[in-house]
Amino acid sequence: MNAPTDPTKERSQHEDDVLERIAKIVGAGVVSVGEHYVGDDAAVLKPFVGEAIVSTDVAVLGIHLDAELFSLRDLGYKAVTSALSDLAAMGARPRGVLLAVSAPPGTDLEEIHQGAVEATRATGTVIVGGDLSGGRDVTVAVTVLGECPGRGAVLRSGARAGDELLVTGPLGRAAAGLRRRREGAELSDELVEAHRRPWPRLAEGMAARGAHVHAMMDLSDGIALDLHRLADASQVGFALDDLPVAAGATEEEATSGGEDYELLIATNDPARLRMMFYDRGLREPITIGRVVPEMTTRTLRGKDLARRGFQHRL
Amino acid sequence: MNAPTDPTKERSQHEDDVLERIAKIVGAGVVSVGEHYVGDDAAVLKPFVGEAIVSTDVAVLGIHLDAELFSLRDLGYKAVTSALSDLAAMGARPRGVLLAVSAPPGTDLEEIHQGAVEATRATGTVIVGGDLSGGRDVTVAVTVLGECPGRGAVLRSGARAGDELLVTGPLGRAAAGLRRRREGAELSDELVEAHRRPWPRLAEGMAARGAHVHAMMDLSDGIALDLHRLADASQVGFALDDLPVAAGATEEEATSGGEDYELLIATNDPARLRMMFYDRGLREPITIGRVVPEMTTRTLRGKDLARRGFQHRL
Numbered sequence: 001m002n003a004p005t006d007p008t009k010e011r012s013q014h015e016d017d018v019l020e021r022i023a024k025i026v027g028a029g030v031v032s033v034g035e036h037y038v039g040d041d042a043a044v045l046k047p048f049v050g051e052a053i054v055s056t057d058v059a060v061l062g063i064h065l066d067a068e069l070f071s072l073r074d075l076g077y078k079a080v081t082s083a084l085s086d087l088a089a090m091g092a093r094p095r096g097v098l099l100a101v102s103a104p105p106g107t108d109l110e111e112i113h114q115g116a117v118e119a120t121r122a123t124g125t126v127i128v129g130g131d132l133s134g135g136r137d138v139t140v141a142v143t144v145l146g147e148c149p150g151r152g153a154v155l156r157s158g159a160r161a162g163d164e165l166l167v168t169g170p171l172g173r174a175a176a177g178l179r180r181r182r183e184g185a186e187l188s189d190e191l192v193e194a195h196r197r198p199w200p201r202l203a204e205g206m207a208a209r210g211a212h213v214h215a216m217m218d219l220s221d222g223i224a225l226d227l228h229r230l231a232d233a234s235q236v237g238f239a240l241d242d243l244p245v246a247a248g249a250t251e252e253e254a255t256s257g258g259e260d261y262e263l264l265i266a267t268n269d270p271a272r273l274r275m276m277f278y279d280r281g282l283r284e285p286i287t288i289g290r291v292v293p294e295m296t297t298r299t300l301r302g303k304d305l306a307r308r309g310f311q312h313r314l
Numbered sequence: 315m316n317a318p319t320d321p322t323k324e325r326s327q328h329e330d331d332v333l334e335r336i337a338k339i340v341g342a343g344v345v346s347v348g349e350h351y352v353g354d355d356a357a358v359l360k361p362f363v364g365e366a367i368v369s370t371d372v373a374v375l376g377i378h379l380d381a382e383l384f385s386l387r388d389l390g391y392k393a394v395t396s397a398l399s400d401l402a403a404m405g406a407r408p409r410g411v412l413l414a415v416s417a418p419p420g421t422d423l424e425e426i427h428q429g430a431v432e433a434t435r436a437t438g439t440v441i442v443g444g445d446l447s448g449g450r451d452v453t454v455a456v457t458v459l460g461e462c463p464g465r466g467a468v469l470r471s472g473a474r475a476g477d478e479l480l481v482t483g484p485l486g487r488a489a490a491g492l493r494r495r496r497e498g499a500e501l502s503d504e505l506v507e508a509h510r511r512p513w514p515r516l517a518e519g520m521a522a523r524g525a526h527v528h529a530m531m532d533l534s535d536g537i538a539l540d541l542h543r544l545a546d547a548s549q550v551g552f553a554l555d556d557l558p559v560a561a562g563a564t565e566e567e568a569t570s571g572g573e574d575y576e577l578l579i580a581t582n583d584p585a586r587l588r589m590m591f592y593d594r595g596l597r598e599p600i601t602i603g604r605v606v607p608e609m610t611t612r613t614l615r616g617k618d619l620a621r622r623g624f625q626h627r628l
Contacts, residue, residue, distance in 0.1 A: 044365050100455040128368060139416055139455075144356075
């Protein structure tokens, strides 16, 4: 869609030139033979195997990432990996990433795209398309595409009474990292890194799908909110024995800090899940409790676990 | 990705509640059996047939659509149909649309989504996912997904010397409509409608793919820019005999106004293209000239056609 301004006034800055510079950065990634990306009206991808999995996420500088504490490169990186986490949550294999960036004139668009490319390279994916626009905010809308061969995607709604509940790692690292950064910690601090460059659990998600788990989601808003969402979708309750709190994080950060992007899994065959993780060299998943039939039972160590965690102001 | 604010302060407005209201609007569209859309980490679509075609476009209120002259519903509608036009340009059959909306608190998000749903219903597609965020601007990032069975997508780069060049309709309607709206014309004015509710030429794109045309693109930035892009990608020149100027539009609006979203087609078998259009009940495409081998020959009625048209300020 174009701006409703006199086109003759728009020639000073050439979109095509900027796009060419961005294409050089983006094109430096791995490109599959027979696929066409940037440069046509749309990207052309080779046929998907099985179900197609798609999700979109928008990140706004100053809202989703503090511009005083982090860089534009971090914004590009985190926008991509947090979106990829939604593919991980379905057990999908990533096929491509699209970026739609809007920003005020003078914004270093190449930094944003460098960060995005670092994220796709690190995770073995590729940027297949994008768009640029002016605007007052710096916003990065990321769409991720993946595929689920075989039995297909793992939904939130499949948890059954008696299933074991597991997470792929200790919680609270991202929230602790943000707190530490605000207190003056370096960008290289391990917990700060967990906040600004979260890692999507793609390998874990695919392994869990292979182990035929019943339900899965990523912990983006804190387990005290996300586990309720999974239980609602599955029409079940839960009883948690314990929560694994990451070193350096508080119990509150682990419970409702959000942005850990660990996976939450429900399965009736945890041994198979553990074996699948072991075979693929993945860290052992951590059992936190079990699914119970009564929808109103939502407990941690026998006490009600209140529904709380991150909610966007809309 | 979450906002780096204290999560306990964010509970006054419930994202889940807003999402539920939006889901009701979006869910009112046609949903294919066996597909899961809003409500999980990602949307799950049944396997694509052939190549997967994807594109993303961002529209910003005040930049891409004048907030004084048009409504939020128009923004949602136009963001979707202008993005679908990129699928039309490849000859793709649409499979789904994702919306990532950011807006200041108090923005009528339901209006934006109503417009988007009207657009997907009118074009026989469906919204399969989305995201919402705060922000100072109202931005709508739209990702479109499609498929190309058989020989696959039609690229910009396939035009060959001797090909006939055609367009799917007269040009300049959108630019004329914007001018008329600024002069006080009603929203229902036919040309104003062409500006605020453009129609993606999906049926025409699929018919052209079926006719094995050599190259295709949509005219989003004006033919005086877009035809150069097609010629550059195909490493050819062009000689235009004439341009079809829409009733009520000026020659300048037809040449470089942009946003007409008519398709530009290069084929060595125009009779087959015409027959395919006729069979499907589509208006006859209009021949405008031919492709020539010399890359530097870029003429309209024997005179050089300067490269000009809409370029975003970045």
